[in-house]
Amino acid sequence: MGVPFIEIRNVSKSFNGNRVLDNVSLTIEEGERVGIIGKSGSGKTVLLSMLKGIREYKPDSGEVVFHVAVCEHCKTVEGPSWANKKCPNCCPHCQKEMEKADVDIYGEDPKTKWLRQRIAIMFQRTFALYGSLTVYENLVEALNKVSSEDASRKALEIAKDIGLANRLLHAARDLSGGEKQRVVLGRQLAIKPLLLLADEPTGTLDPLNAEMIHKIIKRETGPGKSTLLVTSHLPGAIEELCEKALLLEGGKISAMGSPKEVSAKFLSRLTPEEIPKPPELGEVILRVKDLKKYYFSIDKGVVKALDGITFEVRERQIFGIIGLSGAGKTTLSRAIVGVTQPTSGTIELKIGEEWVNMLEPGPMGRGRATPFVGLLHQEYALYPHRTVQENLTDAIGLELPDEFAKFKAQSVLTAAGFDEATIERTLSKYPDELSEGERHRVALAQVLIKEPIIVLLDEPSGTMDPITQQDVARSIKNARNELGQTFVIISHDMGFVANTCEDTILMRNGKIVSRGKPLDVAKELTPEEKNELMNSKNGLL
Known part of the structure; x- marks a missing residue:
């Protein structure tokens, strides 16, 4: 058994009456690589955001506690295995010993702030970059948030590690999707995170770039390095990156074990598809x-x-x-x-x-x-601040009488695969209240309505x-x-x-x-x- 690092204790979270996490409990050891599998809307991103301490995701009940080692003299936080060891950041004359501490990620203690600075997160479909800055400038900017000492040299080392030493002078906006994601990962690694949270880090990438990202993540995480929590819709990616996996369903952990076992249970949820006879093709x-x-x-x-x-x-x-x-x-x-x-x-x-x-x-x-x-x-x-019905009509420039607009919206949602019994409720929802699959179907309906x-x-x-x-x-x-x-x-x-x-x-x-x-x-x-x-x-x- 390793050293317990994170304890998630009976955590629940709801948004607009919809319970996304339901009494979740989990212990993560220092240096573990844990994969989270689940269909869209199962609570994966919410759980990762909660571990980062993002205010909007504070649990309605329960708590998230990190067991760490702290040096209050220089405000250093390390993993629990550093307890009673000399602080790595104190000067040789201080020789302060690090002390055990239990830190609530949503607490008001100064240690919470220090801890959050050592947690890195990569969100799916979001490139957290300064588009007008070069690769080199993006890396230096991230390093300066931690320490300005040797930022230039460290930026060059990171660029080499992520395979972008030949793109240092390229503006971030001019990079391919895979290159952008590698710069994002480099910026997160710049803070030498205790915990790396990766939400679908390769979901939109081609296999070649995905493989490069996987290699970097595996090299920088594990025993003696950063602890990793990663979500992915690709069971094979979880099997490649992690030694342990859990399955989230309906806001609950329904299975935990080896990535292969958990992936098999997840894929068993695929239902045999009844294939309707396709219509006769036209001209x-x-x-x-x-x-x-x-x-x-x-x-x-x-x-x-x-x-x-x-x-x-x-x-x-x-x-x-x-x-x-x-x-x-x-x-x-x-x-x-x-x-x-x-x-x-x-x-x-x-x-x-x-x-x-x-x-x-x-x-x-x-x-x-x-x-x-x-x-x-x-x-x-x-449009995040418009309802589904508004997204399907006036938000995209369709000016229709109210009754006609609702009829059209209901028709295209039915065609996009929504159950007729749920369409009325769906029309009044906002995009962030929908799962990814539901948002995609609304986006498809947005195209079909024209x-x-x-x-x-x-x-x-x-x-x-x-x-x-x-x-x-x-x-x-x-x-x-x-x-x-x-x-x-x-x-x-x-x-x-x-x-x-x-x-x-x-x-x-x-x-x-x-x-x-x-x-x-x-x-x-x-x-x-x-x-x-x-x-x-x-x-x-």
Whole structure:
């Protein structure tokens, strides 16, 4: 047995009458790496925020106590194993011994403030960076909060550790998602945390960047280093990072044990899906022919982001576009929605009986077609201070009579997979009262209410646990069946595409290299593609 570090004692927390944590008790030992698994809305993020001591998450009942060692002379807090040892921060002449202390993370004692400064947290879908500052400046800024001594040298060491020594002068806003997340992690590690709290640290990243983040976290945590609590919707990520895991369900700990055992119990909650017979496909409504997008790069020369792309999408079809990062998926989707102008080729959308050239500028071309193309981006956002009904109507510029607005909102929520019995309550809720899966369905309804001909979904399964992924896949199919909607899904998750789409193209180096049913396309993957596209660790394929 290790040394007890954190005790969560009978903690409960409610928001707007909804109990998110229900009498949770847990002991975490110093240097442990603990994973928290659970579907969206199970209380994972609330528990991590509570351990950081964020005021809005103070327990309604119960307490969170840290067993630490403290030197009051220099305001140093270390793990409990430092008790009765010489303080590492006192000068050699002081030689103060550290004393045991029990600190309530929501207490008023000065020790609470010192403790909070040694707790680092990484939130999902949030890059806690100064966008205009360089990587180097972001790291120095974080180090200066702790100590200005040797901040420059330490920043260079951290940049090397996180694999960004070649990006020191790049502004944070110009980095890729994976690079930004590594800078965030570097900023948190700069404070030499006693406790690292990581909320879905790799949920939105491609497998290559996720692996890099995992390596850094494993290197910096464990016995003799930082204690780790990490949440993830990917059971495989918990198995890779942690030695112990717990399953949160309905605000309670329903299982605790090895990551493999707890993951298996979580995945057993996946219910066999009743697959309704898909509707008969209609005529072709989107035509992409010989689409090319070339640009010049100083270091790479001519880059063929799209190189002769040709395909068609039929009415009421759920069509998948799969490929590695850099394959051309994003460039293709941006061309379809009218953001990127291709070098050559055509994109045509059928509106009524007329084919409209989406690449032709002006009101009879792109201007006419764009309103009929819906886009739900991976980083979607709802208006936090508006109700669901307001998010579906006036907040997005739809000025409708009240009765008509409510009718439309109810119709699209039903199509997005909400139970008719709960829609009335859902309309009056605010986004933070919904689970992630419910927020995604509201965001989908926000797109559907504008009555698009075709909807593009960008990485719709990005930050979701397997159960929520199943719910979202069901909502997409339901919207197709209820409204006759056509979808194009852009993804690097072959499992989600296989469970959702009937037809798929595989992109590689700007070209389509395979097309057909998802499971047939999966047979054409290279070893690298299999590793990254099928190794989603979500248990869906």
